């Protein structure tokens with residue numbers, strides 16, 4: 036049989052799919068590692084149902100010499116353990132794609148795909164059952180075939196299996212290697228011979244970091260001095276709890292898994308007022324449960340960082356799918372009126388920087404600081420250059436020591452100040468006793484219902500939003516700043532918009548993009564960006580255009596504002612956005628002419 | 629010396645049982661020689677949840693029902709603090725019941741004073757989880773928090789006092805404080821604290837309380853015996869008071885806080901002193 040090896044020229048995207056438990060994600064992780072060792076940039080995502088075994092699951096890994104930050108448009112290689120996996124990726128298939136199909140239950144019907152697509156039928160399940168008796172090792176056999184197809188030398192692949200399974204029980208490693216060798220044999224039978232070890236694809240190798248947004252935000256929080264975490268497991272926020280749990284023992288931190296989110300946020304409030312930098316992370320239904328506690332942090336002026344890893348709601352919704360549909364409740368949710376910041380990282384670097392900054396902001400301004408992530412940015416893996424650990428600082432705001440207090444005739448926890456921020460103490464500070472309460476209170480924290488006091492206290496708390504403007508993260512303009520066509524988008528739309536802009540440029544349409552980092556208080560820079568645009572496209576993963584509504588409420592409706600929305604639980608693809616823009620522009624010019 | 633908040637005059641109705649609770653708590657704090665700078669009182673929402681305003685310690689008025697999680701957060705952040713949680717029967721047995729069971733299970737060294745008046749005082753006299761059938765239209769039987777505590781394997785200290793028996797109440801609170809200050813875990817003290825305005829039960833409780841402390845046959849370290857006594861006395865229409873159960877079990881802070889000298893609140897978080905370890909974590913992402 037003739038061999039048709041696929042090589043990484045510029046950009047390649049591989050999808051591995053089957054039923055949950057087939058081990059697809061392991062194959063994409065192994066491939067991601069191999070690509071990275073070649074110095075390529077990697078972006079990978081996973082698509083799983085909220086159960087361990089069964090249901091369609093797939094992983095996608097994209098590798099490129101370019102600085103990719105999204106999935107791209109075309110899948111070039113598919114490893115499919117069943118027909119469903121082929122159907123799931125059919126619409127995104129490159130015309131010259133290759134499919135490696137597990138033909139244990141029959142060969143793939145070639146009519147399902149274009150006739151330009153190359154198909155390898157290899158009965159992985161049957162082979163592995165016959166030889167090893169445990170189906171689960173079939174993914175290592177498929178890894179051998181796809182690795183050969185991509186031109187990775189056998190030795191390199193073997194090494195990555197060793198480093199993945201070396202620490203596991205010996206039979207696990209042995210069986211994976213047996214399965215891998217069976218895969219090699221069948222690759223050979225299909226004309227995929229071993230590559231030599233000097234692969235032509237190797238680019239200049241500089242070691243890079245491979246991180247998800249959840250890893251980056253957790254790491255940022257750690258470096259930002261967070262030492263207390265409380266949470267209740269929920270996808271995709273649980274990762275944050277697990278990473279901190281792994282790191283905290285070396286840093287004297289504590290992670291507490293609570294009985295529910297009500298408990299979690301109140302534990303974090305307690306730890307915060309005792310002086311520990313505290314964080315909770317939640318998503319979906321958990322976000323609804325923490326609103327009372329968020330208001331408490333606002334009214335009682337307790338520093339707290341809240342990570343919301345947005346997923347598709349309402350209710351349990353699509354628990355493993357992306358959405359950006361909490362923005363409105365993050366900005367307005369909760370009873371009563373209280374100050375808060377809502378920050379929206381777009382890149383993995385943003386996740387780290389904002390994770391590190393948020394605990395400072397919380398203590399400097401004594402209020403809830405919300406980091407609004409989305410499932411795509413949380414879970415997808417990106418290669419980045421190293422993070423700069425030295426540029427940050429720890430700022431504990433107006434925290435008083437016993438020595439500071441000794442110089443003060445009077446200390447009231449809620450004393451009035453010009454910037455609205457009162458000096459604070461933590462328990463055990465000599466002469467620093469406080470009363471903290473979410474009831475309206477006077478300067479000493481005694482409950483107070485006087486109307487003048489009420490107005491002054493409300494103003495004191497709200498003025499903090501203005502005082503903080505100098506310290507809040509600001510967004511960035513990308514692309515052609517002189518263009519009159521502008522995009523706005525947050526979170527995981529960032530990488531997709533950048534790539535869509537590249538596609539538009541190829542069509543002769545130049546554009547620019549503003550990626551905001553603070554949506555409460557909404558950055559003024561958005562207003563000037565709108566002023567500099569004749570047409571604006573706000574790209575969001577929700578149904579009602581929540582970000583564009585926030586923008587319109589503050590800056591008025593832009594004369595040419597278009598929403599590009601997706602809420603089917605899947606990430607945007609670049610071409611989808613560029614095409615929508617071209618369509619809208621065509622329609623507009625038809626109206627004008 | 630810096631002037632901090634003046635303890636408030638209690639806002640309770642004259643004759644409210646909560647006065648007795650406060651007096652006994654202040655005596656217990658002084659008898660244990662506790663430095664008030666190291667005490668945090670975490671109060672619930674209710675008439676009972678104003679006690680922290682009246683005592684010169686650190687005070688936190690938490691949310692209704694969230695008294696215990698808040699207190700756990702304080703304790704885990706700084707295990708050296710003496711943490712006292714205080715609230716009503718609505719706060720602890722209704723909206724906060726889930727947390728109560730988990731607090732028994734976790735066994736943090738926190739003294740929890742639940743002022744049980746068998747009603748919601750602050751919201752003007754509705755029935756509560758401990759009210760008897762017939763009170764304000766209640767049709768459900770009342771529950772007993774001590775039996776809940778006995779049902780959880782890691783419970784270490786269960787007592788009930790009566791605002792009308794101040795000497796015993798002071799002793800129970802002193803023992804409870806000693807229990808938490810020696811890191812032995814969760815000290816649960818329910819106080820029968822009559823609401824003279826909506827449910828005046830002084831006389832009734834004087835008649836129906838049964839003091840296990842003066843029962844020489846009663847052994848609070850015998851779990852089955854405690855269970856039997858509480859159930860039997862309840863069936864006779866009596867309410868047992870005194871130290872009902874005590875046991876040993878590692879405390880939450882002992883098993884959760886790695887650095888026993890310094891909790892999370894006392895860690896040095898400066899970049900300089902952590903840089904090596906931060907860099908080591910970053911290396912794990914190099915694959």
Ligand SMILES: Cc1ncc(C[n+]2csc(CCOP(=O)(O)OP(=O)(O)O)c2C)c(N)n1
Nearest residue numbers: 673674675676692716717718719748749750
């Ligand atoms: C979430 C919530 N629901 C309802 C209330 C209203 N509320 C305030 S105190 C209280 C009950 C108080 O009863 P209890 O806890 O027994 O305290 P007591 O006043 O009897 O000391 C209620 C229902 C509230 N503050 N928060």
Ligand code: SF4
Nearest residue numbers: 641644675749823824
């Ligand atoms: S209403 Fe009842 S519980 Fe509240 S202060 Fe008055 S007597 Fe005490």
Ligand SMILES: [Mg+2]
Nearest residue numbers: 716717745747
């Ligand atoms: Mg009550």
